[in-house]
Amino acid sequence: MATKNAEALAAANKKYEWGFSSDIEQEFAPKGLSEDTVRFISAKKNEPEWMLEWRLKAYRHWLTMTAPDWAKLDVPPIDYQDAYYYAEPKAKPKLGSLDEVDPEILRVYEKLGIPIEEQKVLAGVEGSRRVAVDAVFDSVSVATTFRAELEAAGVIFRSISEAIREYPDMVRKWLGKVVPMHDNYFAALNCAVFSDGTFVYIPEGVRCPMELSTYFRINAENTGQFERTLIVADKGSYVSYLEGCTAPMRDENQLHAAVVELVALDDAEIKYSTVQNWYPGDENGKGGIYNFVTKRALCQGKNSKVSWTQVETGSAITWKYPSCVLAGENSVGEFYSVAVTNNRQQADTGTKMIHLGKNSRSTIISKGISAGRSDNTYRGLVRVGPTAENVRNFTQCDSLLLGDQCGAHTVPYIEVRNPSAQIEHEATTSKISEDQLFYAMQRGLDQEAAVALIVNGFAKEVLQQLPMEFAVEAQKLLGISLEGSVG
Amino acid sequence: MSLKLRAMRRWLPKRMDTLTLPSARDEAWRWSDMATLEAAREIKRVAGHVGSTARIGDGPRLVFIDGYYDPDFSEPGDLTLERVEFTSTHPLGQFAAGQGYELRFPPASFTAPIEIEHVVVGEESHLPLRFVLDDDAVVSVVETYSGGGWSNRLSEFSLGKGARLMRAVRLLQDEGFVSIRDEASIGEAASYVATFLGAGGMGSRIDGFLRLDGVGAFAEMGGALLTRGEQKQEAAVAVHHAAIEGTSRQVWRAVAADASTASLAARAEVARHAQKTDGEQSLRGLLLKRTATINLKPELEIFADDVKCAHGATVGELDAKALFYMQSRGIPEPQAKALLTHAFVADALDRIGEESVRDAFKADADAWLEAAL
Numbered sequence: 074m075a076t077k078n079a080e081a082l083a084a085a086n087k088k089y090e091w092g093f094s095s096d097i098e099q100e101f102a103p104k105g106l107s108e109d110t111v112r113f114i115s116a117k118k119n120e121p122e123w124m125l126e127w128r129l130k131a132y133r134h135w136l137t138m139t140a141p142d143w144a145k146l147d148v149p150p151i152d153y154q155d156a157y158y159y160a161e162p163k164a165k166p167k168l169g170s171l172d173e174v175d176p177e178i179l180r181v182y183e184k185l186g187i188p189i190e191e192q193k194v195l196a197g198v199e200g201s202r203r204v205a206v207d208a209v210f211d212s213v214s215v216a217t218t219f220r221a222e223l224e225a226a227g228v229i230f231r232s233i234s235e236a237i238r239e240y241p242d243m244v245r246k247w248l249g250k251v252v253p254m255h256d257n258y259f260a261a262l263n264c265a266v267f268s269d270g271t272f273v274y275i276p277e278g279v280r281c282p283m284e285l286s287t288y289f290r291i292n293a294e295n296t297g298q299f300e301r302t303l304i305v306a307d308k309g310s311y312v313s314y315l316e317g318c319t320a321p322m323r324d325e326n327q328l329h330a331a332v333v334e335l336v337a338l339d340d341a342e343i344k345y346s347t348v349q350n351w352y353p354g355d356e357n358g359k360g361g362i363y364n365f366v367t368k369r370a371l372c373q374g375k376n377s378k379v380s381w382t383q384v385e386t387g388s389a390i391t392w393k394y395p396s397c398v399l400a401g402e403n404s405v406g407e408f409y410s411v412a413v414t415n416n417r418q419q420a421d422t423g424t425k426m427i428h429l430g431k432n433s434r435s436t437i438i439s440k441g442i443s444a445g446r447s448d449n450t451y452r453g454l455v456r457v458g459p460t461a462e463n464v465r466n467f468t469q470c471d472s473l474l475l476g477d478q479c480g481a482h483t484v485p486y487i488e489v490r491n492p493s494a495q496i497e498h499e500a501t502t503s504k505i506s507e508d509q510l511f512y513a514m515q516r517g518l519d520q521e522a523a524v525a526l527i528v529n530g531f532a533k534e535v536l537q538q539l540p541m542e543f544a545v546e547a548q549k550l551l552g553i554s555l556e557g558s559v560g
Numbered sequence: 561m562s563l564k565l566r567a568m569r570r571w572l573p574k575r576m577d578t579l580t581l582p583s584a585r586d587e588a589w590r591w592s593d594m595a596t597l598e599a600a601r602e603i604k605r606v607a608g609h610v611g612s613t614a615r616i617g618d619g620p621r622l623v624f625i626d627g628y629y630d631p632d633f634s635e636p637g638d639l640t641l642e643r644v645e646f647t648s649t650h651p652l653g654q655f656a657a658g659q660g661y662e663l664r665f666p667p668a669s670f671t672a673p674i675e676i677e678h679v680v681v682g683e684e685s686h687l688p689l690r691f692v693l694d695d696d697a698v699v700s701v702v703e704t705y706s707g708g709g710w711s712n713r714l715s716e717f718s719l720g721k722g723a724r725l726m727r728a729v730r731l732l733q734d735e736g737f738v739s740i741r742d743e744a745s746i747g748e749a750a751s752y753v754a755t756f757l758g759a760g761g762m763g764s765r766i767d768g769f770l771r772l773d774g775v776g777a778f779a780e781m782g783g784a785l786l787t788r789g790e791q792k793q794e795a796a797v798a799v800h801h802a803a804i805e806g807t808s809r810q811v812w813r814a815v816a817a818d819a820s821t822a823s824l825a826a827r828a829e830v831a832r833h834a835q836k837t838d839g840e841q842s843l844r845g846l847l848l849k850r851t852a853t854i855n856l857k858p859e860l861e862i863f864a865d866d867v868k869c870a871h872g873a874t875v876g877e878l879d880a881k882a883l884f885y886m887q888s889r890g891i892p893e894p895q896a897k898a899l900l901t902h903a904f905v906a907d908a909l910d911r912i913g914e915e916s917v918r919d920a921f922k923a924d925a926d927a928w929l930e931a932a933l
Binding site: 143493 | 587832835845847848849850851852853854855856857858859860861862863864865866867868869870871872873874875876877
């Protein structure tokens with residue numbers, strides 16, 4: 074079987090399709106990290122005094138912290154003084170519509186392979202499906218579409234820097250409530266130097282009329298991307314938020330330390346989907362993004378629900394644990410994840426479900442696919458507090474190994490302090506079976522298509538949770554990410 | 561050969577002072593109860609205890625009092641205890657490093673179940689032991705911990721081709737702390753099976769590293785931890801598959817009553833070349849009170865692609881339907897609960913092959929259940 078599998082495993086070392094770098098004038102903060110850098114960013118964003126104080130407090134706290142080393146990752150030392158913490162595209166001062174966007178940026182979107190529907194939206198095609206896009210180009214949000222229509226529904230969809238200026242009370246109320254500044258090393262760093270991101274507020278009883286979408290992309294050399302997302306779903310509201318990432322090819326490793334905070338009040342629901350295909354580095358592990366992300370949702374209200382869906386195919390190193398604090402009665406947390414690693418990629422990803430509310434439920438479905446010389450780790454925590462009655466959790470983590478040079482690891486933590494909880498955890502590790510491959514190939518598929526088909530089948534439970542546009546992109550991505558690993 | 565060894569083992573208090581205990585900040589020790597261990601070191605020495613556990617069979621018996629071999633209480637029969645030096649880098653194992661004993665079993669030998677008693681009468685005691693099983697040797701060992709204080713044991717096992725070791729270990733100390741560090745190297749087609757029962761009043765840490773070095777080796781480590789009061793017991797075991805066609809099983813059950821905590825961490829590691837590995841972990845926890853805690857961590861670390869590894873973990877209370885059914889058949893609730901809990905624990909203890917040993921362990925578990933329920 075080893076030979077068969079090896080057979081199943083060679084081929085295409087296709088270049089990173091989205092590896093390009095566009096020339097847009099940028100304005101940089103001075104290189105390095107100090108209180109001055111923090112002040113520079115804050116001044117650049119015209120932030121109020123309280124915001125600057127908040128950032129400085131975070132920065133000072135960050136100085137006292139050390140980078141976490143418990144993950145199964147081999148992270149080379151990062152020189153935080155050797156990076157730019159702020160890069161703003163020098164475009165027009167204010168943008169009224171997409172036409173005003175730098176054509177270079179629009180071309181970048183095209184190359185990014187933004188789903189057809191959204192391209193239409195960006196191109197302004199009449200009658201196209203409505204998706205609102207807030208694009209973060211490097212660190213500053215340059216275009217926000219459909220703002221007016223969203224505003225008619227009462228939905229606030231802003232870049233976070235605008236929101237800090239326009240809705241200071243609301244931002245102040247929630248910023249750092251779910252992920253406090255002292256939460257972890259990378260969250261503290263983000264609090265100090267975050268340059269932009271998205272703020273969404275869905276008012277009581279409103280079902281957001283369209284899916285909200287953001288594309289993050291690291292462009293300039295040596296700039297870290299530190300975006301910040303805050304989504305507040307008020308009572309009885311619903312929002313589906315899509316986040317997609319691609320980054321161009323750069324030889325040096327780039328740091329990405331984002332923080333995403335979600336708050337769901339009574340009966341509210343947030344669906345947060347991510348397709349992440351940052352540049353993973355070349356086949357020898359040179360270059361690539363370091364992705365250290367803190368994502369956490371607070372299901373504060375009764376019957377609230379947060380669903381995380383992620384397809385992780387990129388980044389040289391992924392350190393990411395989208396979590397749910399299920400504080401509300403009957404609250405629901407879901408985590409669906411596909412993580413693909415190839416070549417020398419390393420991923421340590423999973424979730425935390427913290428059950429504090431009665432009758433709270435959570436589901437975790439994690440599919441890890443390792444190929445090449447990569448390492449893929451699922452790390453999860455399910456915790457049930459003493460007052461959380463009748464908690465139900467189901468966890469399934471499956472790993473698929475393509476080749477004998479990669480690793481698949483599962484590290485689930487289960488901590489239960491209430492006897493009425495029902496916690497189940499299942500995990501399996503397997504490889505693509507010879508029979509499956511043979512069957513698919515004798516029906517006329519070539520090896521790569523057969524593997525892509527089987528892998529898509531393996532990840533189906535997760536992919537079907539994605540909104541339509543993303544599902545198509547994600548399926549394509551899975552195939553592309555594994556090219557060269559099987560043959 | 562009869563043994564007339566006096567207590568010869570002495571650890572070096574000076575060196576001990578330089579050693580530090582692991583802290584909860586260390587990921588592998590986050591659920592450990594080092595506070596109880598520290599407190600156990602202070603328990604004053606008292607006389608008594610010695611020989612208090614009933615004999616299970618009529619095989620050899622080795623009694624260690626406070627980590628010293630006691631020839632007066634022991635009946636070693638044909639066993640030879642050799643003095644050897646031990647080293648260890650394990651955080652607790654290093655406390656036990658120094659002079660200890662080695663038991664060697666010749667090829668194709670068969671030994672009646674050996675009963676080893678570790679009696680601690682207070683403070684701390686450390687002892688390293690090594691078991692060397694030559695090819696095709698078959699050995700059965702029953703270990704019992706009793707008394708109070710900190711018992712720290714480092715045990716090394718080396719199994720030759722086709723050797724078989726069946727180990728049953730019960731932790732019955734009234735108070736204090738028992739820390740066990742096991743390190744095993746398992747040869748081709750050899751089988752190592754260890755079953756633990758934690759049913760005393762002490763805190764514990766059962767720490768194991770089993771290495772399957774030979775083709776087709778078999779390793780099993782499991783058991784039941786029963787905790788009550790404020791007790792904290794923990795098992796942290798890693799099985800490392802270093803050769804092809806190895807099989808490992810880790811079946812652990814935890815029952816936590818009152819405000820106690822039981823933690824189970826089991827890891828299966830499969831090396832790059834260890835193809836055709838079959839690994840299985842089953843961790844289950846039963847909470848008897850809402851103030852109790854159960855922590856589970858079934859971990860897999862896999863570097864080979866042609867392997868079958870699965871783990872299952874569950875935590876909950878007794879099945880309400882089963883309870884209802886039993887009550888509907890006329891069994892009063894307390895008894896129904898006891899029966900179901902008994903069955904839950906039996907899952908792990910049934911792995912003990914020797915009937916007399918299994919019965920003795922079940923009796924200990926039953927005594928615990930009776931007191932706790």
